[in-house]
Amino acid sequence: MGKHASPSFICATRPGICNNCPAAPAKNNCLHKNNCPGVDLCGGGISPDLPGSPGGCATIPPFHNERCPRLKVIPRDQHCISRKNISPNALKVMARLRSQDFQAYLVGGAVRDLLLGGHPKDFDVATDATPEEVHGLFRNSRIIGRRFRIVHVRFGREIIEVTTFRGHHDADGEGEAHRGESGVLLRDNVYGTLEEDAVRRDLTINALYYSSGDFAVHDQVGGLADLQARLVRIIGDPHERYREDPVRMLRVVRFAAKLGFRIEQHTAAAIKEAAGLLDAIPAARLFDEILKLFLAGHGAATLKLLRRHHLLEHLFPEAEHHMARDVRAAELMAAAMASTDRRVAEDRPVTPAFILAALLWPAASLRAEQLRDRGEPPVPAMHSAAQQVIAEACRRVAIPKRFSQPMREIWELQHRLENPRGKRAAELPEQRRFRAAYDFLLLREAAGEETGGVGEWWTRFQELDPGARVEEVAAQEPAGGKRSRRGGRRRRSR
Numbered sequence: 001m002g003k004h005a006s007p008s009f010i011c012a013t014r015p016g017i018c019n020n021c022p023a024a025p026a027k028n029n030c031l032h033k034n035n036c037p038g039v040d041l042c043g044g045g046i047s048p049d050l051p052g053s054p055g056g057c058a059t060i061p062p063f064h065n066e067r068c069p070r071l072k073v074i075p076r077d078q079h080c081i082s083r084k085n086i087s088p089n090a091l092k093v094m095a096r097l098r099s100q101d102f103q104a105y106l107v108g109g110a111v112r113d114l115l116l117g118g119h120p121k122d123f124d125v126a127t128d129a130t131p132e133e134v135h136g137l138f139r140n141s142r143i144i145g146r147r148f149r150i151v152h153v154r155f156g157r158e159i160i161e162v163t164t165f166r167g168h169h170d171a172d173g174e175g176e177a178h179r180g181e182s183g184v185l186l187r188d189n190v191y192g193t194l195e196e197d198a199v200r201r202d203l204t205i206n207a208l209y210y211s212s213g214d215f216a217v218h219d220q221v222g223g224l225a226d227l228q229a230r231l232v233r234i235i236g237d238p239h240e241r242y243r244e245d246p247v248r249m250l251r252v253v254r255f256a257a258k259l260g261f262r263i264e265q266h267t268a269a270a271i272k273e274a275a276g277l278l279d280a281i282p283a284a285r286l287f288d289e290i291l292k293l294f295l296a297g298h299g300a301a302t303l304k305l306l307r308r309h310h311l312l313e314h315l316f317p318e319a320e321h322h323m324a325r326d327v328r329a330a331e332l333m334a335a336a337m338a339s340t341d342r343r344v345a346e347d348r349p350v351t352p353a354f355i356l357a358a359l360l361w362p363a364a365s366l367r368a369e370q371l372r373d374r375g376e377p378p379v380p381a382m383h384s385a386a387q388q389v390i391a392e393a394c395r396r397v398a399i400p401k402r403f404s405q406p407m408r409e410i411w412e413l414q415h416r417l418e419n420p421r422g423k424r425a426a427e428l429p430e431q432r433r434f435r436a437a438y439d440f441l442l443l444r445e446a447a448g449e450e451t452g453g454v455g456e457w458w459t460r461f462q463e464l465d466p467g468a469r470v471e472e473v474a475a476q477e478p479a480g481g482k483r484s485r486r487g488g489r490r491r492r493s494r
Contacts, residue, residue, distance in 0.1 A: 071195055074224070076215035081114045083212060089155040090123035093162060094212050096137055102129040103194065105209035105218065107163075112205050115217075115227060116259075124161045126197060126209065134162050166200040167192020195220055202241070202248050203255060204233045230261045238270035246277035249311060250289050257301035271309045278314040283398035286315060290397055294355050297344035299337035315397055318389070322362035329362040332447035339443065353406035354436055356399060358443065364389040364411055378415045386411050406433060413437035414444075417458060418451050426473045429462055438462075 083091065090106060097104035104127045110120040127134065131143045134151040141153040141162075151162040167190045192200070194209065198220035201207040205226050209218040217224075221235050232255050234241050234248065242248055249271050256263050278286070293302050306312040313320040322329040336358035343350050367385035372378060386408040393399060399407075410433055416425065417437060428434055438458055445455045461472060 072219040074217040079217045081210055085114055085119060087123045089158055090125060090160050091212050093125050093153055093160045097127050097129060098213055100137060102127050105211050107209050108206050111208040111210045126163050126165060128165050130164055164191050165194055165197035166190060167196045199235055201235060202251055204235055207235060231264045232256045232261045233264035234267045238267050242270055242274035242277060246281055247289055249274060253305040254293055254302060257298045257305050275310050275314055283396060286397045287399060291352055295350055295352060297341050299340050300334060303337050316359055316393060318363040319359045326362060328448045332443055333358055335443045335446050353403040357407040357410045357440060360389050360393055382412050382415060409433040410437045410440050417441050418454050420473060421476050426469045
């Protein structure tokens with residue numbers, strides 16, 4: 001079991017093949033290079049037919065043992081990372097750290113994406129230098145963070161994030177760690193070695209290290225195997241890692257959606273039991289995660305996974321309630337996500353206000369209808385409903401006013417768009433939120449909401465010149481012309 005032929009070349013895009021190298025695929029694609037750990041090392045098994053590794057082998061443990069001591073070093077001629085695809089500023093940071101006898105590695109998503117043949121925009125560096133030592137080497141840097149201190153080294157508009165190797169919480173390392181009563185890590189400033197840092201990271205595919213000194217890739221936790229198998233796997237015991245930081249569940253979903261990977265079965269199974277831990281996460285931090293989930297260009301796939309793993313109900317419970325019971329609510333959200341994903345792909349601006357407006361519209365619309373049934377006019381009813389729904393949503397996810405205000409305006413304009421009468425209707429396209437509200441109206445119609453086909457009317461209306469717009473609006477007036485002011489002008493009594 002322990003001996004297999006090693007590959008001639010390792011690249012995550014295709015087993016044994018690199019896009020930048022003519023190397024032929026290896027028939028026996030063992031990623032452990034004649035030293036398969038199997039059951040003895042990581043507590044798992046050997047699969048001869050793991051997806052992505054035809055005819056080869058890879059460990060498939062229920063979880064990677066945090067104390068797994070074998071560091072795999074893949075030399076330059078066996079991986080496809082080229083320095084020409086790495087930020088020159090990241091290379092400068094690593095070079096300066098090495099010149100001062102510190103270790104320095106490119107780490108995380110950049111290494112993962114480079115192995116997948118991509119072109120990452122963000123580059124993170126890991127080192128054995130403390131944050132204070134890093135800051136002392138770079139005048140263009142500052143230390144940020146409390147839960148885990150990191151250093152931002154700024155080069156114009158580009159920021160290289162530098163982190164110190166993290167160690168085990170029970171190790172006698174430099175720094176400090178502190179947990180809350182639920183087991184959540186409140187501070188995690190325990191420093192360690194590269195090997196310890198690897199097993200302290202969240203996901204195997206994000207725990208790969210590249211050295212610009214010897215051009216080798218360092219793999220401590222089987223990240224290359226999971227890249228080839230297209231798996232998202234938590235490092236360590238998923239239950240324990242989710243207790244340490246429940247946001248890891250959202251990261252698992254986000255990377256699975258972004259990369260089109262499957263979630264490893266034990267990593268997925270633990271989410272069901274731990275999902276409720278998200279309720280204790282600060283609302284402001286959850287909003288930051290929402291931006292990463294929905295505005296990165298993979299929102300539609302992310303939404304499906306959030307619902308499949310029962311996570312959306314802990315972020316936006318009212319939204320999940322309506323989507324589970326009304327197909328139009330689910331289709332509206334799917335359409336909004338698809339529209340936002342297209343805009344991201346086309347490098348057009350996107351705003352969380354639009355996504356959140358779609359997410360909470362079913363709740364706001366129903367609340368406004370209930371208020372109208374009690375006698376409130378349509379516009380004040382929607383205004384009150386918007387305030388109530390947003391206030392309730394902010395208990396879980398802190399939506400800043402700069403986004404909640406546009407949400408209200410998009411919702412309140414829906415009534416005016418559905419009833420295009422009078423001079424104010426002709427002036428509506430000049431309003432700042434008109435385009436977003438108009439796009440939202442079209443999404444509602446596409447999702448099956450009944451608006452009387454007014455979306456098509458507004459599409460034609462925008463193509464008219466100002467004079468023709470006035471005539472078109474006048475044609476929408478009911479027979480009999482304008483309504484007279486109720487009761488006329490009162491006479492002042494003497």
